Every structure is written in structure tokens, then in C-alpha cells.
Amino acid sequence: MTYLSKLLIKNVEIISAPDNEKYFLGIDNDTISVISKEMPTGFENAEIINASDKIAVPGLVNTHTHAAMTLLRSYADDMVLMDWLQNKIWPAEAGLNDEDIYWGTMLSIAEMLKTGTTCFADMYFAMDKVAQAVNETGIRASLSRGLVGLTPDADEKLQDNEMLFKNWHGKADGRIRVMFGPHAPYTCPVSYLKKVVAKAGELNAEIHMHLCETAGEVSDCVKEHNMTPIKLMNSLDMFDCGTLAAHCVHVSEADLDIMADKKVRVAHNPQSNLKLASGIAPVPAMLKRGIIVGLGTDGTSSNNNLDLLEECRLAAMLHKGISGDPLLIPAQEALKLATKQGASALGFTDVGEIEVGQKADIVLYDMQKPYWYPRHDRVSLLVYAASATDADTVIVNGKVLMKNGELLEMDVEKIYAEANMRGHRLTR
Amino acid sequence: MTYLSKLLIKNVEIISAPDNEKYFLGIDNDTISVISKEMPTGFENAEIINASDKIAVPGLVNTHTHAAMTLLRSYADDMVLMDWLQNKIWPAEAGLNDEDIYWGTMLSIAEMLKTGTTCFADMYFAMDKVAQAVNETGIRASLSRGLVGLTPDADEKLQDNEMLFKNWHGKADGRIRVMFGPHAPYTCPVSYLKKVVAKAGELNAEIHMHLCETAGEVSDCVKEHNMTPIKLMNSLDMFDCGTLAAHCVHVSEADLDIMADKKVRVAHNPQSNLKLASGIAPVPAMLKRGIIVGLGTDGTSSNNNLDLLEECRLAAMLHKGISGDPLLIPAQEALKLATKQGASALGFTDVGEIEVGQKADIVLYDMQKPYWYPRHDRVSLLVYAASATDADTVIVNGKVLMKNGELLEMDVEKIYAEANMRGHRLTR
Structure with missing residues (x-):
């Protein structure tokens, strides 16, 4: 550029x-x-x-999304999580090719720029295509390859993430950072997580992971490992890499203490958590402990837009309403979550304020x-x-x-047409 | 026109x-x-x-606001309710003159039209000025004079409301309806409420009242009258007039049964209730009983805008999130609350759908x-x-x-300038 x-x-x-x-x-x-x-x-x-x-x-910072899922926006709403995933989202995603991911990401970037977001954290696949879109459009991003450890190609995915790191971390005039993206406790066995943590440690890379999104995830993890997801990841030394944890809806006081101690950063996705009926993350308790919290939209299949100002407003409103304390998360603090704290959560140290330098x-x-x-x-x-x-x-x-x-540099009409055509092909 | x-x-x-x-x-x-x-x-x-x-x-229907309070938008936020009212809102409101109310309402109407709202329910004072603004601008409205029964001029206010009804109900090509506006259980003694109900009954007019907004309001009412606000109003035969009840955050099962039986309509203001930390109204339980629920923004001092699509989205999201049931208030139903049900709540019988007739x-x-x-x-x-x-x-x-x-017919630059000047004068 x-x-x-x-x-x-x-x-x-x-x-x-x-x-x-x-x-x-x-x-x-x-x-x-x-x-x-x-x-x-x-x-x-x-x-x-x-x-x-x-x-x-x-510029607003969206700390958690799956940009190319924009192709599935409005395809399946008002459903129970597993019905939604198994019968709608996963079958449609199975048809995604690299070009779809490029155009879905382009649509997302157009939307983010038009709604005041200048930086985002993405976790998906065909991430080379996402990096290409970020590079071309001029937006800033933290990218991670979503790593599901249950499939035969799990090790290939880890290699993808390594290549993504080597090819793109620090590139595009410093606009791109790369993290490792183990998907979630329920999609990554411990043996696989160990490999991910080892590889990230070797490259001095950070980690972006869904953690404690639903009550079911936490209780399943406790049943299997006798540890909460936070405790389990801590026992694997994941947090020593530096970790961005998306959601953290269902975390205990002990979890919060570990997160504060290990400087885990949180991507709070209030609207997605409401829409999927996952619950409400205890953000005021996180902030009280000094945990860095940024805001995210999550993918547009579960939001359904990338309007980070909406998340900022909702974060400011929601925690007042459910706590009974109208002083929680005042406007100034909400804006800080949406900007400086978000940038910090993604590892961008000199982004998020209008200050010299x-x-x-x-x-x-x-x-x-x-x-x-x-x-x-x-x-x-x-x-x-x-x-x-x-x-x-x-x-x-x-x-x-x-x-x-x-x-100035995006052909939005072409992007709209490509996204619409590809979105409909995927859901035929 | x-x-x-x-x-x-x-x-x-x-x-x-x-x-x-x-x-x-x-x-x-x-x-x-x-x-x-x-x-x-x-x-x-x-x-x-x-x-x-x-x-x-x-067109979206905003079933509860105080339009002229727009002049106080962003003047006082992130405060405890009574501190906010006593030290900020009431002193500022004391300086409001009729022209302020006209221009504050004009700013609100400009905002509502620009954000897709074509009909609103307003409760405030100097309502002749509000009716004038509605008449001039072409929007549709249900107007009620806010009636506080604790002040020496309580009877004059009731006369104001009567005159408002006689002068404006059914006027402006049928765009204006008028209700009686007893403010709330804690500002209207029973003796006054009886007068209001009698007058409304005499004129065949309906009633718009804040009911069960906070837990404190309900417990105070129970302490004083040994009845919840809903039971108390029912005992005064208020609901036989036809009633639009704003908020209804803290209502019991027994209250809900009365509301369903008496066809009380509800103005649900999810964002205002969150921001003021009042809580979340049990809307799914209302809908299950067949109660008509519309959506409202409340005044912009406690919202802080008149964006009814935002309330529609929040209503669809919020009740899923706090219940754990992602099937509650699907998009189609949320849109109905924001349109047809809202119009019905205000007594407009042929508004709210795109249908012949x-x-x-x-x-x-x-x-x-x-x-x-x-x-x-x-x-x-x-x-x-x-x-x-x-x-x-x-x-x-x-x-x-x-x-x-x-x-097409509003001078927005003049409206912005007037509103800004007047808003600053009030809060000097």
C-alpha cells in the first residue's frame, strides 16, 4: 500500500x-x-x-469474530444451538471454498469500516485468504487459524497456523498479527492442546480461544477433567503464551483469580451471548480485578452484524440492568473497552487512543x-x-x-453481489 | 395539511x-x-x-416516551435514579417553558422520522405545544398530560388533560389520540387517581401510566395499600377505561393475570430499564397470556435515543439471554411488537401492517x-x-x-440550533 x-x-x-x-x-x-x-x-x-x-x-476494535461467516447472515436464526450448528451452520460451512472466505471477509471488512471498526480479531479457516483481504483493504487485524483437534487433519491445521504466523505475523506494515486458534475445550483434546501450546511457545505466539461460552461446556469439562476450562488451560501452561479468551460467560471466582494472575484477556460478546441464550459474562467482576476486557460481535450468524458501537452500548446498559447498579460500566469506560482495551487484548500496544505516538x-x-x-x-x-x-x-x-x-478502495457493489451469490450457493 | x-x-x-x-x-x-x-x-x-x-x-411505533426531554439528552448519565432526578433532571425541568417543549419535541420528531418511527406515545406537559408539533410535522401520536397529584395545581393539570382531549382527540386527520396521563402510583394519591378515572370514564378516554417500573415502587405501594400497583389500579377500576401501562418490570403472576383479564396493554422499554438498573420486564410471560405488548424508548435522558429498531433488537435478544431459551421472541414476533402490537397498544386500530385498508x-x-x-x-x-x-x-x-x-417539511438546522441553545440554557 x-x-x-x-x-x-x-x-x-x-x-x-x-x-x-x-x-x-x-x-x-x-x-x-x-x-x-x-x-x-x-x-x-x-x-x-x-x-x-x-x-x-x-477506531473501534472488534476482539472476536469469524468474518467470512457473514455469508450465512440471516440464514438461520432463532434456533437452539446444537440444532443450529448441526443442521444449518456446519452443513453450509462444509461447502465453503477459499474464494467464498475471501469474499465473505471482504463483505465483513466493508461493514466494519463503514461502522467505525478499524481492527478485528478473526478466527476461521483459509486464513491466508483473510490475510490477503486485510492486506488489500488496509484494515488492521489479529488472525488465528481455528484449530479443531478432533478431525484427522488436526495436525495439518496446526501447520496451517504455523505457516500463517510465519507468513503474516507483523506484516502488512505491522497491521497484521497472528495468534494460534485452538477452537474450544470441547473440540480440542488435551493431547492436541499440548501440541498447540508447545508450537505457540516455540514461536513466541499468543493464543485466541473460545472459553467458557456455555454452562454445558463448563460442566462437561469439569466432568471429564475435574477442572473448569480455565483451570484446565492453566494446567497446560496455555496462559503463559498470552491468551485472548472469547466469551468467558461462565467463570467462577477462582477462574477469575487465575485469569487476573495470568493476564488472560477477554473478548466480551454481549449480543451473541444473549442471542444464543448463553448468558451474560461477569464483566464488572473482571474489570474490578484489572482483567483486560475488549468487546466483540462474534460471527454474524449469531449477532447478526459487526456493529461494535452497538456492543459498546449494550455492554454499558446490560451490566447495569442485571446487577441493579446504574453506576456500572459508565459511558467513558465502555468506550475504553471498545478501543484501547480491545487493542491491548489483541496485542497492539500503540493503538486505541488519539494521542501523539x-x-x-x-x-x-x-x-x-x-x-x-x-x-x-x-x-x-x-x-x-x-x-x-x-x-x-x-x-x-x-x-x-x-x-x-x-x-475509497473497495468495490462494494462487486462485494455485495459476490457475497449474495455465494451465500445463496452455500445454503441451497 | x-x-x-x-x-x-x-x-x-x-x-x-x-x-x-x-x-x-x-x-x-x-x-x-x-x-x-x-x-x-x-x-x-x-x-x-x-x-x-x-x-x-x-412504520415503527414508540409506545412510551417524553419527547421534549430530548433537550436533556447526555446532560446526566450513569447516576443513581434519585440522585439523577433530584439533582439533575427535576431542577433542569423546572426551567422548561412552552417554547422549549415545542423545540424539544420537534427535535424528537425529526429523530423519530429519520429512524423509521411514524407513531409515538408521549406523556409530558405543555402538551398543546406537543400537539402543535405533531399536527405540523405530520407524524402520528397518542398524547397524554403527565398528571402528578401531589402538587397544589393537581386539579389544573387534570383540567389541562381534559382540554387536551377535547381539543385534539381524533384531530389532525385522525393522527392524534389523547389519553389521560396519571404519572405513577408514587406521585398520585388514591383520591386523585379516583378523579382521573372518573374524568376519563366520563369522556370515554383511555389512560397511560407508569406502572411497576422499579422494585421500590412496588414494595412501597404494597406497604401503603397492601396491594401491588396493578391490584390497586384494578381496585380503582382504572383498567376498565383501557390502560397503557409503561414498564411493568416488577409484576407478579397474579398481576399478570389481572392484566390479561383487563386487557391492560404494556409499553416495554428494555433499554431504559437496563440503563436505570430497574430490571427486565417478564415479556415472554405477558405474551404467553395474550397481553398486548408494544415497545418504547422512554425519554432520551434515560436511553439516550429514540431508535425503536434498537429496542426491537434488544427485546429479541435480551429475553433469550436471561431465560436461556434461544427460541423466545423470534425476529418476526419482535417486529410485530414494534409495529402492529404497538399501534394496538396506543388504540390505533388500522395502523401497523402493510395491508389494504x-x-x-x-x-x-x-x-x-x-x-x-x-x-x-x-x-x-x-x-x-x-x-x-x-x-x-x-x-x-x-x-x-x-x-x-x-x-421534506422540517427545517432540521433550525431545530438542531434551537434544541442545542435551549438544552444548554436549561442546564446552566
Whole structure:
């Protein structure tokens, strides 16, 4: 990808700055280099974006999804989990080819950029195709090959993940990171998990895994291993690799203590957990222990969109409602989960804030909408009132990927047509 | 208001029709007069809307809000209820004048139309100004004067409500209905409630009341009257008037039986109930009993927007998640709550479906968005994936109020400026 060396956003409000103040926000290559009230020097020949009545917010981070499953969006809803998986999702997925995964991922990336998400964690297969889509489109991502250990090709999958790591980790101007993706306790025998942990340890790679999503998963694991999934993974030294654990709905106090001690990061997927009737993760207890929690949508078969602002709002609302404590997860904290904490959960250390020295992953939201009035408090307006579709301009790693709501380098009409055609072929 | 006598929407998909089929939808004055696959006769000189790649959905119905409170949106969030009311909301509301209420309501109506809501139930004060805004803008509404019986002017308020009924019930081409609005059990003594019920009975008017919103309200009522709020209101024969009960979060089995028997209709406000940490209403139990349930946003101080599609999605998700039953409130049913059941809850008998003979309250959603692909199931896409901002064209009572996302008869820039200025004056 080519970069304009200098980009200057002017007249911009910044979500973390005092309300009503306007700034110049200067970007040098991929990094925010200046934030000032006066026109900074050195930007005389920069590309200029006039952000009048727009507010700059760190790009949202989706810490857990299966992007290509977008092809199955709206195909099967309102079903019991196992009926849904066995009779709908798995048979349809069996027909997925590499090109399907590419186009499904392209549709997801178009949706994420259009709704203000600049970084995502993906776990699926044919991940080379996903990496290709990420590389081409300019978005940022943490990729892991979903590893199911029960099938004859389990070792091949592990090799896939190793190749993915070697080919893509740190690549695309640093926009891609790679993790290992053991799917779940119920799809990975201990012997296989040991291999995964050994390989990740050897490469100094981190791990992304579904953990404690349903009560059934936890009770089955306890029955088989006499340990909760968290205890079991800890006993395998998985967490020493650095682990992103998706869901963590059903975790005990003892599990939470282990997670805090071992710095396990959590991908909280409130809407997917509600829709699949899995339950509600004890996020306030996690935050109290200092556990890093990011937000995720999960795949669009169980959400059914990739609107991370919706997850941010739901996280802020839901934990108040079920606890009876209206002070839990205030707007400011919810936004932090959706941005800085999400980036940290994925291992991106210089992403998630609008500060000098951070990577320039920035969304400009158009505030000329009724629900952005009156302007008493911008953070509250964003988290509790705005629409993700207010994202007007999206910058990732210093590059403008969307302007005035139009994706600059993606042929959305072709993407829509390909996704629609492939989605229908898979579900015939 | 003037009406075009004939309006024809062509090439349109209809949410209740089979996927992929295109229709002609003919409107005669305020009523849907024809739905057909062929060009209908009699529409040769009609105004034409070409709805290519758009889908017609009944306008959403917001069954409970306080529209002018929009002026306080984002002023005070993440607080405990009584601290919030006593130290923020009530002092600010004390400064509200009639013009504030007009402009706050205009901002709300702009937001509702832009997010696909064509009908709302409002309870506030200076309701003449609200009726004026409804009359001018062309939206449909059920209006009630909020009646607090503890203040010296309680009887005047009741007279206000009576005048509102006499001046506006059935007016504005039938778009306005008026109810009586006793605020809540804790703000209305029994002696006052008796007067309200008597007056409503005399005029054959219905009642809109906050009931069983918090556990504290219910326990206080039981302590004082040895009856739950539902039992108390039933003992006063309130339900014989026809009652729209907002919230009903804390209702017993016995309460639910009374509600079913007396045909009490419920305004379910899932997001407000979560944000204020009130809890979650037992909607599946209500639906099982055949109780009519509509959806509401409540005021934007406790929501913080008027996006009814968001409430529809949340209602569909939330009850699955907390019950463990993923089959509860499927997409089709959630949409019905947001449309037909909502209209019924407000007493509009010929509103809420796209059928010949129904009033023409129709929203055309633009499906050229990534989250509307692939098109496996339109209802699922709308309820679980779409954005309320996809509303492209809005028709109320046969009149086109919004086209291509632009409100045709509202000066939104003036509304934004007035609302912002007034909101800041109130909270100085």
C-alpha cells in the first residue's frame, strides 16, 4: 500500500478532549505526530481533511469474530444451538471454498469500516485468504487459524497456523498479527492442546480461544477433567503464551483469580451471548480485578452484524440492568473497552487512543444528526445515542480508507453481489 | 395539511411478503388501497416513488416516551435514579417553558422520522405545544398530560388533560389520540387517581401510566395499600377505561393475570430499564397470556435515543439471554411488537401492517448496505442486522414526510440550533 506521508485533519473535535474545542490533528506516515490548537508546522503540503462538526474517536476494535461467516447472515436464526450448528451452520460451512472466505471477509471488512471498526480479531479457516483481504483493504487485524483437534487433519491445521504466523505475523506494515486458534475445550483434546501450546511457545505466539461460552461446556469439562476450562488451560501452561479468551460467560471466582494472575484477556460478546441464550459474562467482576476486557460481535450468524458501537452500548446498559447498579460500566469506560482495551487484548500496544505516538486509527463521526443534540456530553452521545453509521471518515494506520461515507478502495457493489451469490450457493 | 390524492410505490419489496418479490403499493389519500404485482389501474396520474432495492416496513411505533426531554439528552448519565432526578433532571425541568417543549419535541420528531418511527406515545406537559408539533410535522401520536397529584395545581393539570382531549382527540386527520396521563402510583394519591378515572370514564378516554417500573415502587405501594400497583389500579377500576401501562418490570403472576383479564396493554422499554438498573420486564410471560405488548424508548435522558429498531433488537435478544431459551421472541414476533402490537397498544386500530385498508404509515429501508447481505431472510436482516438510519423514505397517513433521507417539511438546522441553545440554557 502507498502512504501519503502527511495528513492533517483540521477543525476537529476529539472525544478525549474537552467539549467544543477544535484541534489540528497531524499524522506522519502511520502515526499521530501532533495534536494542537494552532496550525502545526511541517504540514504545509499535507493532505487536508476539514472535519467541521465531526468528532475524532479512536477506531473501534472488534476482539472476536469469524468474518467470512457473514455469508450465512440471516440464514438461520432463532434456533437452539446444537440444532443450529448441526443442521444449518456446519452443513453450509462444509461447502465453503477459499474464494467464498475471501469474499465473505471482504463483505465483513466493508461493514466494519463503514461502522467505525478499524481492527478485528478473526478466527476461521483459509486464513491466508483473510490475510490477503486485510492486506488489500488496509484494515488492521489479529488472525488465528481455528484449530479443531478432533478431525484427522488436526495436525495439518496446526501447520496451517504455523505457516500463517510465519507468513503474516507483523506484516502488512505491522497491521497484521497472528495468534494460534485452538477452537474450544470441547473440540480440542488435551493431547492436541499440548501440541498447540508447545508450537505457540516455540514461536513466541499468543493464543485466541473460545472459553467458557456455555454452562454445558463448563460442566462437561469439569466432568471429564475435574477442572473448569480455565483451570484446565492453566494446567497446560496455555496462559503463559498470552491468551485472548472469547466469551468467558461462565467463570467462577477462582477462574477469575487465575485469569487476573495470568493476564488472560477477554473478548466480551454481549449480543451473541444473549442471542444464543448463553448468558451474560461477569464483566464488572473482571474489570474490578484489572482483567483486560475488549468487546466483540462474534460471527454474524449469531449477532447478526459487526456493529461494535452497538456492543459498546449494550455492554454499558446490560451490566447495569442485571446487577441493579446504574453506576456500572459508565459511558467513558465502555468506550475504553471498545478501543484501547480491545487493542491491548489483541496485542497492539500503540493503538486505541488519539494521542501523539499512537498509530493513526481514527474515525470521524458526523454529528449533524438529531441524536447528537443537544451537545451536553460527547462521550455520552457517542456511547448511548449515536449510530455506527455516523462514521464518515475512517483512517487506519495513517491511510484514509473511507471519506464522506464512501470506501475509497473497495468495490462494494462487486462485494455485495459476490457475497449474495455465494451465500445463496452455500445454503441451497 | 394537504394530501396528494394518489401515491404509487413501485418495484418495492414488502417485509411481510415472500423475499425477492416486487410489488406496486398504491395509496389513496391516507390509506393503502392496493398491493399488486401488476401496475394497478387508477394510478396513472399518481405521484410515483421508485423503491428499487428498498423494502417497505410498517412504520415503527414508540409506545412510551417524553419527547421534549430530548433537550436533556447526555446532560446526566450513569447516576443513581434519585440522585439523577433530584439533582439533575427535576431542577433542569423546572426551567422548561412552552417554547422549549415545542423545540424539544420537534427535535424528537425529526429523530423519530429519520429512524423509521411514524407513531409515538408521549406523556409530558405543555402538551398543546406537543400537539402543535405533531399536527405540523405530520407524524402520528397518542398524547397524554403527565398528571402528578401531589402538587397544589393537581386539579389544573387534570383540567389541562381534559382540554387536551377535547381539543385534539381524533384531530389532525385522525393522527392524534389523547389519553389521560396519571404519572405513577408514587406521585398520585388514591383520591386523585379516583378523579382521573372518573374524568376519563366520563369522556370515554383511555389512560397511560407508569406502572411497576422499579422494585421500590412496588414494595412501597404494597406497604401503603397492601396491594401491588396493578391490584390497586384494578381496585380503582382504572383498567376498565383501557390502560397503557409503561414498564411493568416488577409484576407478579397474579398481576399478570389481572392484566390479561383487563386487557391492560404494556409499553416495554428494555433499554431504559437496563440503563436505570430497574430490571427486565417478564415479556415472554405477558405474551404467553395474550397481553398486548408494544415497545418504547422512554425519554432520551434515560436511553439516550429514540431508535425503536434498537429496542426491537434488544427485546429479541435480551429475553433469550436471561431465560436461556434461544427460541423466545423470534425476529418476526419482535417486529410485530414494534409495529402492529404497538399501534394496538396506543388504540390505533388500522395502523401497523402493510395491508389494504390500513393507514399508510410506511418506511422504505435502503438495503444497499453491507449488513443487508446476503439476503437469506429480510425480517432477520431488519431485526438483527440493519441500522435505523437505513430509513430512506417515510410516509405517514399517506403523506411523504421524508425522501432520500431528507425531511421534506422540517427545517432540521433550525431545530438542531434551537434544541442545542435551549438544552444548554436549561442546564446552566
